[in-house]
Structures are given as C-alpha cells and as structure tokens.
Amino acid sequence: MTVAAEFATIDAVRDFNRFYTNFLGVLNKAYLDSPYTLTDARVLFEVGSRGGVAASTLTRELHLDPAYLSRIVKRFREDGLIETEPDPSDARSQIMNVTDKGQAQFEEFVRRSRTQIAGYFDRLAIGEPERIVEAMRTIQDTLGTDQAAAPPAIIRAPRPGDIGWIVQSQARFYTEEFGWDHRFEALVADVAGKFLSNFNPAKDRCWIAERSGLNVGSAMVADGGNGVAKLRLLYVDKAARGLGLGKLLVDECIRFSRDAGYDKLSLWTNDILDIARGIYVKAGFRLVAEERHRMFGPELNGQTWELDL
Numbered sequence: 001m002t003v004a005a006e007f008a009t010i011d012a013v014r015d016f017n018r019f020y021t022n023f024l025g026v027l028n029k030a031y032l033d034s035p036y037t038l039t040d041a042r043v044l045f046e047v048g049s050r051g052g053v054a055a056s057t058l059t060r061e062l063h064l065d066p067a068y069l070s071r072i073v074k075r076f077r078e079d080g081l082i083e084t085e086p087d088p089s090d091a092r093s094q095i096m097n098v099t100d101k102g103q104a105q106f107e108e109f110v111r112r113s114r115t116q117i118a119g120y121f122d123r124l125a126i127g128e129p130e131r132i133v134e135a136m137r138t139i140q141d142t143l144g145t146d147q148a149a150a151p152p153a154i155i156r157a158p159r160p161g162d163i164g165w166i167v168q169s170q171a172r173f174y175t176e177e178f179g180w181d182h183r184f185e186a187l188v189a190d191v192a193g194k195f196l197s198n199f200n201p202a203k204d205r206c207w208i209a210e211r212s213g214l215n216v217g218s219a220m221v222a223d224g225g226n227g228v229a230k231l232r233l234l235y236v237d238k239a240a241r242g243l244g245l246g247k248l249l250v251d252e253c254i255r256f257s258r259d260a261g262y263d264k265l266s267l268w269t270n271d272i273l274d275i276a277r278g279i280y281v282k283a284g285f286r287l288v289a290e291e292r293h294r295m296f297g298p299e300l301n302g303q304t305w306e307l308d309l
Contacts, residue, residue, distance in 0.1 A: 048106030180296035
C-alpha cells in the first residue's frame with residue numbers, strides 16, 4: 001500500500017468514527033432522552049446484565065479512569081440505582097449490584113435502544129439491515145483481539161447468492177494479494193456458472209464455511225468425467241486463517257468424492273499458494289503435472305494434483 005493510499009484508508013476510518021459517534025449520540029449529554037450519558041448507560045448495562053460486578057473490573061474492561069467511574073457510581077447510589085459493598089479481593093474496589101429501581105432503568109434503556117434501532121432500520125430497503133449487521137460483524141471479527149472466544153465456524157450447503165460471493169471474494173483476494181488480472185475473475189465465474197448449470201446432486205457438491213454469520217470459505221467438487229472428480233475453488237478468507245478451515249473443506253471434498261463413487265480426485269493450483277499445497281500434500285495428493293503460464297498476468301507455475309480414492 002502506498003503512503004497516499006494508507007493515509008486515505010486512515011482518513012476513511014476517522015471519517016467513519018466521526019459519523020458513528022454522532023449516530024450513537026456519544027457526545028450528547030442526555031442518552032435516549034434520559035438524564036444520563038452514554039457512558040453512564042454502559043456502566044449501568046454492565047452492572048445490570050452481570051450482577052455483582054467489581055468496580056475494578058469495569059475500570060479495566062471499559063478502559064475508564066477510576067476517578068471517573070467513582071463519580072458515576074456515586075451518582076448511581078444517590079439516585080438509588082445501585083448498591084455497593086466492599087470487594088473482598090480488593091480493598092480499593094467495590095462490588096456493585098442494581099436495585100429494583102436500577103433494574104427498571106436498565107430495562108428501560110434496553111427498550112428505548114431497541115426502539116431507536118428498529119426505527120432506523122424501518123426506513124431502509126429490504127436487505128439493507130442485514131448488510132449493515134454483516135459489516136458490523138466484519139469489523140468486530142477483524143479487529144477483535146480474542147479470536148479464540150469467537151464462535152466456531154460451521155460448514156454448510158450454499159444458499160442463494162453464495163456462489164456469487166465465491167466469485168467476488170476470490171477475484172478480490174487474488175487481485176489484491178498476487179496482482180492477478182480480470183482473466184482470473186473470468187475463470188472463477190466460468191467455473192461457478194458451469195457448476196450451477198450442470199449441477200447433479202449425486203455427483204456435485206459445494207460447501208460454504210461460515211463464522212459469526214459471515215462467509216469465510218468455500219470449496220466445490222464437480223464431475224470431471226471418466227470417474228474423476230475435480231476439487232474447485234478452495235478458498236479461506238484471511239480473517240479465518242489458522243482455524244483449520246482449509247483442511248476441513250478438503251476433507252469434505254475427499255469424503256464426498258469417495259461416497260459418490262469417484263475413482264480419483266483431481267485439482268489444479270499454482271505453486272505460489274503454499275498453504276493450499278501443504279494441505280493437499282498432507283491429504284495424500286500427488287503432483288502429476290506442471291506447466292508455466294501467464295493466464296492471469298504474472299508468470300506462474302500451474303500444477304495438477306491427484307488423489308486416488
């Protein structure tokens with residue numbers, strides 16, 4: 001990425017941050033027409049949803065200044081929203097619980113927030129709320145630091161639109177990562193289109209890897225004729241690397257090919273795709289042919305691998 005492109009990306013993030021803080025009303029003194037700020041509401045939400053939470057825990061997890069949190073807690077006590085008791089594990093901290101009044105205020109915040117969001121979504125076209133939620137999940141999953149805590153991926157059959165996602169995601173990735181040109185997208189679109197046009201459920205299969213509601217991987221098996229199955233369009237998104245999804249998808253391809261009665265599973269790849277080649281080698285595939293080519297712009301070394309079933 002050039003310096004100019006990097007600055008443009010950073011400025012785009014800053015612009016989004018300004019938009020979203022205004023959208024949420026972060027700078028407003030009154031949150032959801034209440035006498036409390038957004039930070040106040042977040043603290044009450046954490047206390048109300050957890051119960052018996054330590055002030056020191058909130059200070060750490062919400063990145064709040066201890067003195068600032070102390071003032072919020074003092075105001076909540078005065079308003080009768082919470083009760084506190086000494087923290088037995090930390091003499092400088094307190095354990096907080098909501099009162100009945102605090103629970104009612106917490107539930108009112110939840111109700112008003114849901115109503116507000118529903119109002120925004122009601123003005124949108126069909127499908128747009130789902131696009132927004134998908135974008136939010138992408139941000140959360142990509143920038144989140146605790147990948148191990150994210151839900152595990154699932155492998156499922158494709159839904160309407162998923163084949164188009166395969167074309168889009170692979171074209172974008174290989175163009176950005178390796179500088180391949182439009183001819184690669186044309187190839188992927190051709191493979192995907194023929195898979196749909198000639199689909200035979202007894203001999204053809206597609207899998208989508210999904211995590212937190214987002215597509216993060218794919219693979220296909222198509223009938224190559226003469227007892228040979230072809231493994232096509234294996235892909236794992238960068239956001240899901242290191243989870244073993246590539247191996248899982250290849251294992252599904254092998255299992256299905258055997259169950260479908262094929263004698264051999266064949267695939268074509270390029271030797272610069274080291275991670276994929278490593279998966280094929282471990283699965284027992286053997287290299288049977290190589291050829292230099294410029295099908296997608298840069299000079300590449302194409303390889304054909306086969307697995308006897």
